[in-house]
Amino acid sequence: MKRFFTSLLLGCLCFSAQANTEHPLISAYPEARLRKQLSYDYETFRFPTTVVSESQSYDVMDATGDLYQYFYTIKGASTLKVYENYAAALKALDFTIIFSCLREACGTEQTSKVLGEHLSPEGAVYNYYHKPYYLLAKKNTPKGKVIGAWFIGGYEDETAVQQVIVETEPLENTLIKVDAAYLSNKPQATSPTETADAKELSKDHKLFARYPGAALRNHETVDYETMTLPAAPGSQGQQPLKLSGDLARHFYIIKDTSTLKIYENYKQALDSAGFSILSHCELEACGKEAQQLGNSISVENAVYNYYRKPYYLVAKKAVDEREVYVALFIGAYESEAAVQQVIIETETLATDLIKVDADSLKQQLEATGKALIYGIYFDTGKAVVKPESRDTLKAIATLLTRNPALLLYVVGHTDDTGTRENNVTLSQQRAAAVVDNLVKQHGIAPTRLLAQGVGPFAPAASNDSDTGREKNRRVELVKRLQ
Template sequence: MKLYGHGLKLILAMGFLCGTINWAQADATNPTSDLKGASDNAQVKRYDGSFIVSYEKFSFTDFSVPLAPLKASENTEERDSMNNSVFAPEKKLDVEGALTRITYVTPAERSPLEVLRNYEDEITAAKGEILFECKSEGCGGDATRSASGGGGDMSLMMQFFHEADLKDAAFSNGACALTSHIKDQRFFAAKLSAADGDTYVTVQTYTLLDDLYCKELNGRTIALVHVLEPKSRDKKMVVVGAKEMASSLGSQGSISLYGIYFDTDKAELKAESAPTLKEIAGLLESDPKLSVIIVGHTDNQGKFAYNADLSGKRAAAVKKDLVSTYKIKADRLTTAGAGMMAPVASNDNEEGRAKNRRVVLVKLN
C-alpha cells in the first residue's frame, strides 16, 4: 500500500528516532532536469526555468473543469474515497478527450501569482478564454491541502485526483509537490477553441510548505497544469450478442452492457449504440415471453440525485428506441435508474469509472 503526505512522514520520523530506518536517499531534491519521459504539452508552454517533477498522460478519459468555487455538499455526512467532507463546484464542465497532467517546480523566489499570470498571458496570446479564476480560500474547500490526507475538507486539487492515484514514489519531488501542505493557492480554468474541437486548460499554482523530507522544496512555487485535448475514443468493445445475453440472463439473472453510448450529462442515444440495441431486440424477439428491466448506471462524478435521474432517463431512452425502432412491446420493458449506487469497480480512477457507466438488463420473467 502506498502512503503519502504527513501521515507517512510521522511514521518514518518515529523510525528515524529508533535508528531503524534510513530514507535519506528518498528525500526531495532541488530539480535540475525534467522527470524521465516527461515533456511539455504542445498547447501550453512552461514557465521559464521550471522542471517537470510529475507527469501522466491518458489517451482518453473524462475531466471536470471547475467553473465556480467549491461548496460543501448539502449532505453533511457525505465523504469521498479518503473520508474527506465532500466539496464540489456549483458549476463545472465535464469533458472527455486526451488528458495530460504536468507538475512543475518553478525557479526559486517566484510567487504563485507571478507564475499564474504568465500562464494566463499565454492563454490570452493564443486567443483563449479564461472561464474561471480564484485564489486561496476563495476557491472553496481547504486551501491549505493538496492531494494528501483524509478526514478533513476536500481541497481543490482533490477535484482532480487523490494521493492514492499518484504513481510517484513517496518523498520523490513529484510526491512532495502534490502531497505537501500549501499556501497562497491560485487557479484558473480556460478554453482554447479550434476547428477540430476545444482544448481545456487548468493551472493551479501554490507555495509548497514542508520542513521534513520535502524541505528542499519548502517555499517553492509549484505549477500543476492539466490539458484536455479533443480526441475521439477508440471503440474496441465487442458487441454482446443476443445468445450471450440470453445465456447470462438464464444463469445470472442479469448482464452488463457497455455498447450503449451517451454524451456526458446527456440521455440521447448515440448512433454507435445501434449494434447493441439490435442484439437486445434480437434477444427479446427470440423469446416472446421474456420481459426485462433496463437499469441505467453511472459513476460517482456529480451529485447523487442528479446521477439517479440521469441514469433513469438513459434507461428510458433505451426502452423508447427498442419500442419505436424494433417494435418491442412496451409492457415487456421496465426501466430504472441506479445512478452511482451499484459500482462494479473503484470510482477512484478512470478505468473503474468506465466500468461503472453501463446499462444492465435484469430478467423480470
C-alpha cells in the same frame, strides 16, 4: 534573478564571499549566522510603513520584484550597534529612509514582535524582539527601484536581523510557450532547452512547454477518462465541470520563483492561445479550502505543503469538433512553487472501438448488471429507429435468443437540453421503439422486454460539453429479475 549591486558594509565597498548567504547589495554583519533565507523571482511584499497598533493593525506599502528574505543571528553585538551599522551602510548608498522607529518608539514588546514577524522568512522572531529597531528605505537605480526593510531585535546576548529586499522590475510574462499547431491537430516536437534534455521534455503536454527551470515530479496521460474540475471558491453560479476525454496531468516543482510570476505567465499563454477563463481565484480569495482545491486536481491527489500563496484557474477553448480544458493550481512552500496542471480534450467518444456483439453485451450484463448501447440512432427529437441501428439491434436479439431466460429493461436516456417533460417523454418513446423493433423484426417475446424512459436524470457524463451530451444520449440494457 538579476543581481547588480556589490556588497557594502560600514559604508565601505567590498565583494561578498558568501553569495548564497547574503544579498550582494548589503553584506551580512561580521560573524552573523544565517538562520533562514528565502528568495523569489518576482513576488509582491507588503512593507510596514508604521508601527503596529495595539489592535495589531498597521499601514503597508506594496513592492513587486525579485524578493529576498534573511534571518541572521549575531552573538555579542547590541541591537544599537547593529542598527547603526545598517543605517550607515544605507546612507553611504544614498538610500532614502521612508520610515524608522527606535526602541520604545517601535511600540510595546508585543507590537514590536508583530512588526518583526511580518519581515521574518520564518514568520516568527521568537524571543528576538527586545530593544527593537526598524528601518524602511528605498533607492532609485537605472534598473529600477530597490526597497529594503530591517527589523533588529535582541534576546539576552544575541541580536537577530530580519532583512527584506525587493528589486522592483517589470513582469516577464512570456515564459510559457504554447504550441498553436497542436490546437490545429498538427503538434510539433518541443525542442530541448537548457533546463532538461529532449527525453525529459517529451513528458510534457504538447500544448504547453514547461516553465523554464521546472522539474517534473510526476505525470500521467489517460486515453479517455472522466474527471471533475472544481469551480474556484466564490465563483457565482458556477458548478464543477464533470468532463470526459483525453486526460493529461503534470506536477512540476519550480525553485526561487513566486506563484504570482508563474500564474501570470500561464494566464498570458492561455490568453495568447485564445482560451477563455471560466473560473479563477487568487491568494486569499481561494479561501481556507485552497489545499483541498489543489489536491482535487493533483496527479498525486495531494499538493502536500505546496498550497500557500495559491492561484487557481479553469480555462476552455473550442477547437474544431472538440473542447480543450486547462486547470491549474499553483502554490508555494517557502522558496519553491508547485504547479498542478490538468489538460482535458473532450474529443468525440470513439464508440466503435468496442464491437457490440452478443458476447460483449453478456459480459457487461454479468459484470455490472447493465450494458451501455451507443449504436442505436434516432433523428433529433424523434423516436423512429434509423436503419443504421440494424447491426446493434441484431446483436441484442442474438443475446436474447442465446439466453432464453434473460429478461431486460430497455432504458432510454437523453441529455439535459430542452424541457424536462419533453426529455422524459422522448426517452420513453425511444425505449418503446427499441422494444417494438426487437419484437416485430427479431421475434423476441414482448414479455421479456420492458421499456422505461428516464430522460436526463441518470447522466453518464457532464452536460456542459458536446461530448458529455453525446454520452448521455444512449440506451441501456438492464438485467431484470422478473
